[in-house]
Amino acid sequence: MKVTVVGAGNVGATCADVLAYREIANEVVLVDIKEGFAEGKALDIWQKAPINLYDTRTVGVTNDYSKTAGSDVVVITSGLPRKPGMTRDDLISTNAGIVQSVTENIVKHSPDAIIIVVSNPLDVMTYAAHITSKLPRTRVMGMAGILDTARYRAFLAEALNVSPKDIQAVLMGGHGDTMVPLPRYTTVGGIPVTELIGEEELNAIVERTKNGGGELVKLMGTSAWYAPGSAAAQMVEAIVRDQRRVFPVCVKLEGEYGIDGVYLGVPVILGKNGIEKIIELQLNDDEKQLLETSRGHVKEVMEALDKINAAKA
Ligand SMILES: NC(=O)c1ccc[n+]([C@@H]2O[C@H](COP(=O)([O-])OP(=O)(O)OC[C@H]3O[C@@H](n4cnc5c(N)ncnc54)[C@H](O)[C@@H]3O)[C@@H](O)[C@H]2O)c1
Numbered sequence: 411m412k413v414t415v416v417g418a419g420n421v422g423a424t425c426a427d428v429l430a431y432r433e434i435a436n437e438v439v440l441v442d443i444k445e446g447f448a449e450g451k452a453l454d455i456w457q458k459a460p461i462n463l464y465d466t467r468t469v470g471v472t473n474d475y476s477k478t479a480g481s482d483v484v485v486i487t488s489g490l491p492r493k494p495g496m497t498r499d500d501l502i503s504t505n506a507g508i509v510q511s512v513t514e515n516i517v518k519h520s521p522d523a524i525i526i527v528v529s530n531p532l533d534v535m536t537y538a539a540h541i542t543s544k545l546p547r548t549r550v551m552g553m554a555g556i557l558d559t560a561r562y563r564a565f566l567a568e569a570l571n572v573s574p575k576d577i578q579a580v581l582m583g584g585h586g587d588t589m590v591p592l593p594r595y596t597t598v599g600g601i602p603v604t605e606l607i608g609e610e611e612l613n614a615i616v617e618r619t620k621n622g623g624g625e626l627v628k629l630m631g632t633s634a635w636y637a638p639g640s641a642a643a644q645m646v647e648a649i650v651r652d653q654r655r656v657f658p659v660c661v662k663l664e665g666e667y668g669i670d671g672v673y674l675g676v677p678v679i680l681g682k683n684g685i686e687k688i689i690e691l692q693l694n695d696d697e698k699q700l701l702e703t704s705r706g707h708v709k710e711v712m713e714a715l716d717k718i719n720a721a722k723a
């Protein structure tokens with residue numbers, strides 16, 4: 411299995427490293443626009459192989475997509491991260507240009523690839539990659555839900571003083587302030603979370619989760635990478651090993667949840683064909699309302715992208 415990761419910065423290099431040391435792919439190609447940068451990162455990861463004992467070959471290239479040819483999965487992390495005081499949506503005009511040109515190159519050299527978008531604003535960059543690639547929606551998806559759910563699970567594990575391994579949760583909607591954590595679908599070792607934690611504390615955790623990316627941007631001056639890079643690698647693993655994992659993933663909705671033509675995080679089954687199935691939960695009225703708010707926000711940013719593209723055309 412061959413996996414390309416575009417963008418050898420914080421998230422891309424972390425993702426490549428996880429793919430390598432966990433031997434999720436046989437070959438990982440890292441691509442960056444900065445001269446020598448991807449080559450350096452790939453060499454560093456390869457030099458770790460004798461220490462951490464793995465065989466995955468890592469190759470770095472500067473903007474040379476011929477080396478990515480025949481990739482089974484491509485992860486797009488190229489683009490600016492936000493700085494303190496910015497929203498993810500502030501990145502739209504710069505990152506749309508980058509994601510669209512990268513997608514053209516990917517599809518030219520790997521027409522059968524499955525594409526996982528990580529660049530922000532996530533839902534709209536998934537839209538950008540999808541319309542540029544012209545691939546079926548099952549093969550172009552965005553990573554955010556695994557990360558947002560992991561933050562929620564990590565905060566819950568801390569509050570309950572239990573292993574994060576035992577916390578199962580699902581979260582829906584856009585990757586931003588309007589994301590929709592679902593306490594009704596959160597369990598701790600099979601026990602509904604609401605039996606273990608008070609409403610006020612749970613609400614505080616939900617709010618912290620919604621602001622999870624911003625909390626890290628404030629602390630570090632740039633956005634997160636360990637959890638995001640690992641989350642993207644987990645999606646790659648589900649695909650290349652045909653694991654049929656159930657994850658929240660950003661995908662174009664075509665009637666599911668009563669939503670058409672908007673890219674939102676929903677629970678899916680992820681396997682060798684990409685999105686094998688979209689799972690439709692029976693949401694209650696409050697949850698439906700939250701999802702509708704999220705849909706409205708993502709739709710607005712999608713329209714902003716349409717305007718940017720129309721102005722360029
Ligand atoms: N979806 C998520 O949950 C999530 C999580 C974290 C970060 N992100 C997003 O991922 C993106 C990357 O974040 P980062 O922290 O790795 O940033 P970074 O600045 O460390 O790395 C980005 C890399 O992209 C490269 N790049 C820029 N234009 C390129 C092009 N045309 N072709 C190839 N490479 C190009 C840059 O040279 C840089 O090395 C940001 O947009 C960030 O907001 C998303």
Ligand SMILES: O=C(O)C[C@H](O)C(=O)O
Binds near residue numbers: 498530634
């Ligand atoms: O917060 C960001 O800008 C990066 C990413 O979307 C995250 O949630 O960590």
